[in-house]
Amino acid sequence: MSASDRPSAGRRLLPVLSLLACVALWHLVASRHLNLGLVTFQNVPQPLEVLDAAWALLQSPKLQYHLGSSLSRVLSGFVLAAVAGVALGLAIGRFRWVRETLMPPLEVARPIPAVAWIPLSILMFPSSEGSMIFITFVGALFPILLNTIHGVHGVDPRLIASARSLGTRRWGIFLRVILPAAAPSVLTGLSIGMGTCWFCLVTAEMISGQYGIGYYTWESYTVQNYANIIVGMLLIGLLGMGSSALLHRAGQALMPWYRPGGRA
Amino acid sequence: MNAVLKLSDLSPAQPATGSLEIERVSVELGSGAARFTALDDVSVSIRPGEFVCLLGPSGCGKSTLLGGLAGHLAPSSGCLLLDGQPIAGPGPERGLVFQHHTLFPWLTVLDNVAYGLRMRGVPRAERRAQALTWLAEVGLQGFENSYPNALSGGMQQRVEIARVLINQPRVLLMDEPFGALDALTRLKMQELLLALWAKRRMTVVFVTHDIDEALFMADRILVMSARPGRVVEEIRVPAERPRTAEWLTGPSFIEHKRHCLSLLRDSAPAMPLARLSPLSEPSGDAADATAYSD
Numbered sequence: 001m002s003a004s005d006r007p008s009a010g011r012r013l014l015p016v017l018s019l020l021a022c023v024a025l026w027h028l029v030a031s032r033h034l035n036l037g038l039v040t041f042q043n044v045p046q047p048l049e050v051l052d053a054a055w056a057l058l059q060s061p062k063l064q065y066h067l068g069s070s071l072s073r074v075l076s077g078f079v080l081a082a083v084a085g086v087a088l089g090l091a092i093g094r095f096r097w098v099r100e101t102l103m104p105p106l107e108v109a110r111p112i113p114a115v116a117w118i119p120l121s122i123l124m125f126p127s128s129e130g131s132m133i134f135i136t137f138v139g140a141l142f143p144i145l146l147n148t149i150h151g152v153h154g155v156d157p158r159l160i161a162s163a164r165s166l167g168t169r170r171w172g173i174f175l176r177v178i179l180p181a182a183a184p185s186v187l188t189g190l191s192i193g194m195g196t197c198w199f200c201l202v203t204a205e206m207i208s209g210q211y212g213i214g215y216y217t218w219e220s221y222t223v224q225n226y227a228n229i230i231v232g233m234l235l236i237g238l239l240g241m242g243s244s245a246l247l248h249r250a251g252q253a254l255m256p257w258y259r260p261g262g263r264a
Numbered sequence: 265m266n267a268v269l270k271l272s273d274l275s276p277a278q279p280a281t282g283s284l285e286i287e288r289v290s291v292e293l294g295s296g297a298a299r300f301t302a303l304d305d306v307s308v309s310i311r312p313g314e315f316v317c318l319l320g321p322s323g324c325g326k327s328t329l330l331g332g333l334a335g336h337l338a339p340s341s342g343c344l345l346l347d348g349q350p351i352a353g354p355g356p357e358r359g360l361v362f363q364h365h366t367l368f369p370w371l372t373v374l375d376n377v378a379y380g381l382r383m384r385g386v387p388r389a390e391r392r393a394q395a396l397t398w399l400a401e402v403g404l405q406g407f408e409n410s411y412p413n414a415l416s417g418g419m420q421q422r423v424e425i426a427r428v429l430i431n432q433p434r435v436l437l438m439d440e441p442f443g444a445l446d447a448l449t450r451l452k453m454q455e456l457l458l459a460l461w462a463k464r465r466m467t468v469v470f471v472t473h474d475i476d477e478a479l480f481m482a483d484r485i486l487v488m489s490a491r492p493g494r495v496v497e498e499i500r501v502p503a504e505r506p507r508t509a510e511w512l513t514g515p516s517f518i519e520h521k522r523h524c525l526s527l528l529r530d531s532a533p534a535m536p537l538a539r540l541s542p543l544s545e546p547s548g549d550a551a552d553a554t555a556y557s558d
Contacts, residue, residue, distance in 0.1 A: 158543065161360070161543055162360065162366035164336075164354040165335075165336075165359065166380045166383060166428075166431065167383035167431070168383055172383065177368070180368070257370045257371075
């Protein structure tokens, strides 16, 4: 990393200032009960109310159960989607007959929103845990699948030709050429997929009995505890951001040769 | 091959293997209305250890012929033989070098060079030792832990050559390997290749459209014409080896160059053609139908 890449003190402060400005703006419009006609902040809880609610949740013994359930659901759905999406994406990207066989049903399934899967997933899975994991799985599957296909299509055919000339056999081509060459694209897919997993969490946990951050958010809405809704929303946002950052780190560690937007 | 060798043929490093027979080979590329004959009834026979340049204008099918020898393109008719065995698909005994390197960006220079040995199941320590030897041979000591993208174009081609030669190929196939390099780097690479070839004496088939390059490198030049791709003339380069600057500036060189130039001028198509690749036609989908499957 060169000196110019290292952010100065001022530049490092900027993200913090930006977040503070958002909170300040929120406080301003909520405390003044601003009514703009089309949009109104009359019933929006203020930052301090939300802070109180967050503090209450933090003290509550339920928090670890909420977090634990949500994390295990998101993680299970994500891992399943990653395995299925990457495997399917490699096959669809590489073989025309697989593409022609599998793409039509997948294209039909792709635009269906997670919320529309709720009734069917309740019917299909005997346990509600299974249906919740299925919904996060559906959310993450398509970004991972499509980015993997895109990555496979982008592999330079000369790399494959060279690998074959150097004695690589069929499975070796997949393992040693196509997978690493498509890896940056797969990582993009995984990162978007991780986002959509959290995105679908509230939807999934609508069918939950008692625990989960999404359940907590949805339940707060049904009992009209508005401050708690925002606590739930912010928790989902933070967890999603954290998991994306982890994924980014993992990608950098696994692909030291790959530096987006620049040469290694 | 020759059942009886003359004594004069037996130079100390004369290899026993690496003969190529190209027998009445035609290759058609493209599909439907865009289908054309890239190579038309080409017959060439190449001795073990010979350095042959294919010289011709863009689109004349010289890269197509190379692709056929590499096993990435199947001829529409005719056959290609290496030491009497038909060529049926790519293999490490025929090393292929493209104009732009095809090093794996996710492997270090060392792992790229050792790749072929890995495919053959050579143990790790042995792979490493051999790869380091080869890196030294191409003048890249100290770069073993770099990634290919951190190297210059000339260095990348050095790694590419080491990666191919570590497999001890009987034939080295090169598709304008120095075409993208600046003049000085190109000259250094030509000298490096000739030095490696003098030491190991594998057969080399070298595609170029640069007359000087062909006259500097080759034992024999096959001049090709475009659409249909044919060999229009065969030129034996009379210069002694190792070749020097004297040859490059002498009257015989100029005479040969003038001759090549007039041949190329006659054989060049009215409109410049797109460059063909050793893999398939100039653009569009890879021709799955004509390529060998593995």
